[in-house]
Amino acid sequence: MFCCAGCEAVARTIVAGGFDAYYQTRTQPAPRPQLASPAIETSEGQTEAALMLEGVRCSACLWLIEQVLRRERGITRADVNYTTQRARVTWDPALTSLASLVSAIRSIGYDAAPYDPKREEEQRRRERRSALWRLFVAGFGAMQGMMYAFPAYISDGELSGEASQVMRWASLVITAPVLAFACAPFFAAAWRELRTLRIGLETPIALGLAGGFVASAWATVTGSGEVYFDSISMLAFLLLGARYFHLVASRRASASLDRLMRWTPSTALRTGDRLTVAPGERVPADGVVEQGVSSADESLLTGESRPVPKRPGDAVVAGSINFEQPLTVRVTRAGADTQAAAIARLAERAAADKPRLVEAADRVARHLTLVVLLVALAAALYKADVWIAVAVLVATCPCALALAAPIVLTRANAFLLANGALMTRSSAYQALERVTDVVLDKTGTLTTGRLSLLRVAALGRLDQNSCVALARSLEVSSRHPVSRAFGDGPMFAVDEPKNFAGLGIEAVVAGRRTRIGAEFFCQELARIGSPPSAQGCSVFLADEEGWIAAFELQDAVRPEAAALVADLKARGVQVHLASGDRPQAGAALARLLWIERFTGGMTPHDKCVYVERLQARGRVVAMVGDGLNDAPVLARADVSFAMASGADAAQLRADVVLTGNRLGALLDTLDASRRAMRLLRASFGWALAYNAVVLPAAALGWIGPWEAALGMAASSAIVMLNASRPMALKEPWKASTSSSRSPSYSYS
Amino acid sequence: MESLYVLVPLSVVLVFLIGFVFWRALHSGQFDDLDRPAHDVVADDDKPK
Numbered sequence: 001m002f003c004c005a006g007c008e009a010v011a012r013t014i015v016a017g018g019f020d021a022y023y024q025t026r027t028q029p030a031p032r033p034q035l036a037s038p039a040i041e042t043s044e045g046q047t048e049a050a051l052m053l054e055g056v057r058c059s060a061c062l063w064l065i066e067q068v069l070r071r072e073r074g075i076t077r078a079d080v081n082y083t084t085q086r087a088r089v090t091w092d093p094a095l096t097s098l099a100s101l102v103s104a105i106r107s108i109g110y111d112a113a114p115y116d117p118k119r120e121e122e123q124r125r126r127e128r129r130s131a132l133w134r135l136f137v138a139g140f141g142a143m144q145g146m147m148y149a150f151p152a153y154i155s156d157g158e159l160s161g162e163a164s165q166v167m168r169w170a171s172l173v174i175t176a177p178v179l180a181f182a183c184a185p186f187f188a189a190a191w192r193e194l195r196t197l198r199i200g201l202e203t204p205i206a207l208g209l210a211g212g213f214v215a216s217a218w219a220t221v222t223g224s225g226e227v228y229f230d231s232i233s234m235l236a237f238l239l240l241g242a243r244y245f246h247l248v249a250s251r252r253a254s255a256s257l258d259r260l261m262r263w264t265p266s267t268a269l270r271t272g273d274r275l276t277v278a279p280g281e282r283v284p285a286d287g288v289v290e291q292g293v294s295s296a297d298e299s300l301l302t303g304e305s306r307p308v309p310k311r312p313g314d315a316v317v318a319g320s321i322n323f324e325q326p327l328t329v330r331v332t333r334a335g336a337d338t339q340a341a342a343i344a345r346l347a348e349r350a351a352a353d354k355p356r357l358v359e360a361a362d363r364v365a366r367h368l369t370l371v372v373l374l375v376a377l378a379a380a381l382y383k384a385d386v387w388i389a390v391a392v393l394v395a396t397c398p399c400a401l402a403l404a405a406p407i408v409l410t411r412a413n414a415f416l417l418a419n420g421a422l423m424t425r426s427s428a429y430q431a432l433e434r435v436t437d438v439v440l441d442k443t444g445t446l447t448t449g450r451l452s453l454l455r456v457a458a459l460g461r462l463d464q465n466s467c468v469a470l471a472r473s474l475e476v477s478s479r480h481p482v483s484r485a486f487g488d489g490p491m492f493a494v495d496e497p498k499n500f501a502g503l504g505i506e507a508v509v510a511g512r513r514t515r516i517g518a519e520f521f522c523q524e525l526a527r528i529g530s531p532p533s534a535q536g537c538s539v540f541l542a543d544e545e546g547w548i549a550a551f552e553l554q555d556a557v558r559p560e561a562a563a564l565v566a567d568l569k570a571r572g573v574q575v576h577l578a579s580g581d582r583p584q585a586g587a588a589l590a591r592l593l594w595i596e597r598f599t600g601g602m603t604p605h606d607k608c609v610y611v612e613r614l615q616a617r618g619r620v621v622a623m624v625g626d627g628l629n630d631a632p633v634l635a636r637a638d639v640s641f642a643m644a645s646g647a648d649a650a651q652l653r654a655d656v657v658l659t660g661n662r663l664g665a666l667l668d669t670l671d672a673s674r675r676a677m678r679l680l681r682a683s684f685g686w687a688l689a690y691n692a693v694v695l696p697a698a699a700l701g702w703i704g705p706w707e708a709a710l711g712m713a714a715s716s717a718i719v720m721l722n723a724s725r726p727m728a729l730k731e732p733w734k735a736s737t738s739s740s741r742s743p744s745y746s747y748s
Numbered sequence: 749m750e751s752l753y754v755l756v757p758l759s760v761v762l763v764f765l766i767g768f769v770f771w772r773a774l775h776s777g778q779f780d781d782l783d784r785p786a787h788d789v790v791a792d793d794d795k796p797k
Contacts, residue, residue, distance in 0.1 A: 125780060132779055136770050144763050148756070163752055170756045174763060 046076060049098060050115040051087045053080070053105070054123060061189065063362070064198060065110060072096060072104050079353070086115055088349070109192050124251070131247055134182040135240045141178035142233035145171050149230040161223075168220040171229035178233045179213050182240060201365065201402065204372050208393035209236065212705060215386050228387070231706040235394055238713030245717070249407050249724055269334040277322045277329055285318045286338045291328035296320040301340055302420050302660035343422055343659065350413055350423045355430040357677070358405040361684050365401040368691060372396045379699040388701050395698040395708035396691050403716060404683030407723040412676040415727040420660020421669045422644075428655035431638045432673035435622045437614055438568055438666075439607075439633075442579040442586055444626035444643055445663075446593065447555040451485035455552040457533050460545075467549035471541055474505050474516045482539060485553050501604055514543040522547075538582060557589065564663050565593045571670070574619075578607050578633075607633040624666060625654075641666055672727055683719045690715045 014022055056062060062080045065087065069078035074095025080087045089101060098114075105112045113119065148167040151159055159167075183206075190206030193199055212232045219225035269275070269285045277283050283296070295307035298320040307323050310316060316329055318338040335341065354362075372392065380389035413423050423429075440446055456464045473492040475483035497507040504517010515522045519530060522542035530540065530547060537550035568575050576597040579586035583600030590598035599610065611633060614621050623630070623637035634640035634654050642654035643661055658665045694711055697703050703711070773779070 128780070129774055133771060133774055136774075137767060140763065140767060140770075144759070147759070166752050166756050170760055173760050 045092065045094075046090050047093045047098075048088065048090045051089060051101075051105075051112040052115050052120055052123065053085050053087055054111040054113070056085050056110065061110065061192075064108065064192070064196065064200070065105060067198075068104060068108055068196075069101065072101065075101070079349070087112065108196060109188070128247070131240070131244050134185070135237070135244050138178050138182040138233060138237040138240050141174050141182070142230065142237040144174050145178075145230040145233045148174070149227075165220075165223060168227055168229075171227065172217060172220050175213065175216075175229040175233055178236055179209060183209055183236050186239070199366075199369055199373065201369055204369060204376070204393040204396070205239065207373075207376075208390045211386055211393070212390045215390075226387075228390075228705050231704075231709060234706060235709035235712075238709055242713055242716035242720070245720055246403060246407075249720060250410065269331050271331055271334060273331040273334070275329055275331065277316075277327045279322055279324055279326060281322055283316050283318055283320050283322060283327075283329065285329075285331045285335070286333040286340075287316055287329040287331045289314050289316060289327050290330050292325050294325040294327050295323045297323065301343055302662075343657075346422060346424045346657070347413065347417060350426050353426045354405065354409070355427050355677075355680075357430060357680060357684070358409070361401045361405065364688075368396070368401070372695065375695060375699050379701075383701060385701070387705060388699070390705050391701070391703050391708040392695065392698040394705060395694045395703055395711050401684060401687045404687075404719050404723040405680060407720070408676050408679050408683070411723075411727055412672050416656075416665070416669055416672055417659075419665055419668050420658060420662045421665040422657040422659050423655070423669075424657060425655050428639050429673045429676055431620060432622070432655075432670060433677040434620045435573060435639060435670060437574045437576060437619045438622045438624060439576040439578050439611060439614075439637070440595075441623075441625040441630055441633075442577065442581055442589060443555065445624050446561045446577070446589065447557050451482060451553045451555050453485050453487075453551060454554045455537070457537060457550045457552075459531055459534065459547040459549055462548055464549075467541060467551075470509065470514070470548065471516055471539070471551065473509065474507055474514065474541075482553065485551075503603075509543070512543045512545070514541070514548075516541050538585065557592070558663055560663050562593050564667065565595055567667055569594075571667075573670070576610075576614075578602055578610055580604075580607075604630060604632050608636050611636050622670075641669070675727060679723060679725060683722050686722070687715070687719060 014020065053062070053065060056065075062085065066078055066080040069075055069080075069087065069089060072078075072091075075089060075091045077090040078087060079089075091101065102112050148171045151167060152164060186202055186206045186209060189200070189202035193203050209232060212228055212235075215225075216227040216229050216232065219227050273285075274290065275284070279294070289310050289312050291312060293309075293311050295309045296316055297307050298317055300319040301317055308320075310322075310327060315332075316322075316327065317340065318333075319340040333339070376389040376392040379392055380386055409426050409429070412429065413426065416423055453468070456467055458464050458467050462470065468486055469490050470492055472486035472489060473494050474497065475486055476491065476494070492509050495508040497505060499505055500517070500521065503521040504515055506513060506515045508514070513525060515525050516539065519540050522540040523530065525544055526542040526547050528546065530550065534540070534547075534550035537552045539551040539553060541548040541550070565575050574597065575595050577586060577590045577593075577595045577599070579589075579598070579600050580602050581600050586600035587598060590596075599606075602610065607630065611621050611623060615638070620639075621637045622639040622641060623633050624641040624643075625634055626643050631653055634642065639656070640654040641656045641658060643663075644657050644659045656669055690711075694703070694708075698708060
């Protein structure tokens with residue numbers, strides 16, 4: 001048993017060269033190759049790898065591989081992506097190894113290799129060619145078989161016995177390679193299903209083909225009975241055509257996801273490296289611009305194709321394309337830590353996960369297969385006619401149930417990613433479709449989150465500049481949008497900083513406990529009410545001796561916010577604004593955007609209760625936040641959206657991450673999920689209705705083998721064409737009106 | 749009638765011959781990109797400077 005194809009090739013070369021004495025005389029085995037691939041990473045005692053699967057024919061194969069992997073000892077997680085045909089496996093290196101995983105996959109007749117873009121490209125070309133070649137053999141065989149069958153159809157019994165025998169033998173010679181070569185994948189898959197005792201979608205097809213051929217061949221050899229060589233070839237052609245179409249459609253669906261996944265950030269770079277990115281080049285790692293003024297196309301990550309201006313101090317992301325001038329960049333995150341790599345991993349995880357509706361359909365398909373086999377057997381025994389069994393096996397098409405979902409979901413994921421919304425869980429589509437209420441957070445969601453300092457009120461012994469410096473020092477460890485309002489400049493030494501989510505920060509400065517944040521949070525330290533000069537301020541600074549300063553901040557409302565609220569209402573969705581802000585400031589914003597349901601001054605816990613109360617009334621709640629401070633509420637809501645403005649995408653715990661930082665992607669997501677679920681329901685509905693009609697008809701002998709073949713292929717084609725319908729009937733959402741006023745901001 | 753005994757086997761041989769020709773075409777990469785020819789028709793400028 002070899003650990004990889006490379007070792008096997010080496011061993012073959014050695015033996016073929018006549019050097020097999022090496023294996024008899026060696027005293028030590030050769031060292032194992034170290035797999036240093038970006039597709040494999042280790043963390044917390046768990047190793048995770050992306051494996052390319054080879055020899056996969058349809059979704060049933062992928063399901064089988066997933067089940068076998070999950071039963072292996074030492075494997076903590078195994079998810080197979082039905083579109084990219086990659087498995088994401090996590091295992092405990094103490095209990096098992098990559099080599100034994102691969103041999104487990106091999107034991108059921110497939111192969112696997114660590115994900116490598118070049119190798120995958122080569123593998124895809126091979127698969128495409130062989131699929132096309134099989135399709136041609138079957139199609140040509142069907143055409144020619146028809147020619148030989150034609151005289152028998154029109155002669156009305158006048159054809160002489162000898163002439164008819166010549167035609168039958170010619171048909172046999174043509175059909176044999178069609179069955180032996182073109183249909184080989186069906187037989188291989190059916191054999192696999194039998195051997196592992198998991199009856200799947202391929203068994204009925206293989207039985208139908210083999211049964212029809214053997215019965216026809218027997219009729220030819222003995223010179224008696226009926227032959228249906230033309231029907232068998234035609235069935236093979238139609239089935240392979242459906243498979244080929246499925247291959248092309250799923251490749252096309254995953255094309256834009258692949259672009260992201262195939263672009264791998266450079267692993268040669270380290271944090272702190274400096275490099276120059278020439279115009280027209282892709283930035284190889286996340287970093288900060290040190291020199292140069294240019295603009296970059298970040299569409300690979302955000303879907304936004306307009307170039308983003310870049311100046312010294314601005315962040316650039318791996319995968320973006322530098323446009324005008326060379327940029328000198330200091331690397332902050334490289335390789336697998338980059339934003340692009342994190343987004344690719346999230347996108348892949350989303351593709352590995354299925355809505356409940358799809359899981360149910362998969363289960364029905366498997367049960368249906370068993371029913372079909374039993375009905376075929378019973379009908380054939382009852383009427384003593386093998387052709388009835390063939391018609392039943394061929395006409396029913398349980399696979400139509402399994403075909404549509406991977407295509408629809410991948411296309412929806414790809415469509416949304418291109419428009420700035422990254423789905424991290426495909427199972428969220430079902431909840432997204434039914435959303436009745438959208439709860440919006442204020443800071444960083446309805447507003448841009450880029451705060452600026454409007455006024456500083458010095459309340460104690462320090463002057464204004466020292467107040468700002470002290471605030472800056474306390475906020476420096478925080479990711480909160482407030483921290484950026486204080487800019488760069490001199491700082492104080494700060495000890496033991498502690499972050500109180502939604503309240504503020506406490507630390508020890510010059511031996512005194514000091515707090516920055518909401519008014520009542522600071523008042524606990526200052527122990528007296530704030531002076532009147534702090535009127536209108538939102539961020540406070542105090543220590544144990546009393547008030548130090550108060551700051552008035554302002555935050556620009558996103559220009560598209562008002563139109564978004566209006567369009568959400570037009571779709572019958574109730575809009576709520578839940579803000580941790582002072583009620584007055586939030587109320588002004590709510591009035592500006594025409595949001596009737598507004599609550600201010602909420603702690604994260606209050607927000608959770610608010611969402612729970614809505615859910616108790618049977619509402620389906622989508623929560624939109626910045627993904628960091630409102631993580632508990634996001635987890636509570638039925639569906640969660642997070643704005644990815646500057647934050648690390650990998651840390652966001654949300655179902656949908658708005659990577660483009662564009663609020664309109666929220667509407668695109670709602671619309672696309674409604675459409676995706678409609679397409680899925682239509683496909684499932686069709687597949688169920690078709691099988692319900694055709695199964696009894698075939699069992700009663702009303703449908704001949706060739707009609708069955710046509711029906712099955714037409715059913716597959718209808719399902720696939722339905723799944724390939726456009727994801728959106730109109731352009732991505734854009735704000736029709738804009739308003740940008742800047743209400744004052746408060747800490748939340 | 750006797751011609752059938754020659755023509756039918758001949759057609760079978762022909763089928764295998766045509767199959768071989770297609771196999772050669774496939775493996776020389778003719779069908780690897782089926783989208784490009786459609787675009788080539790629209791792009792009139794065969795020799796861009």
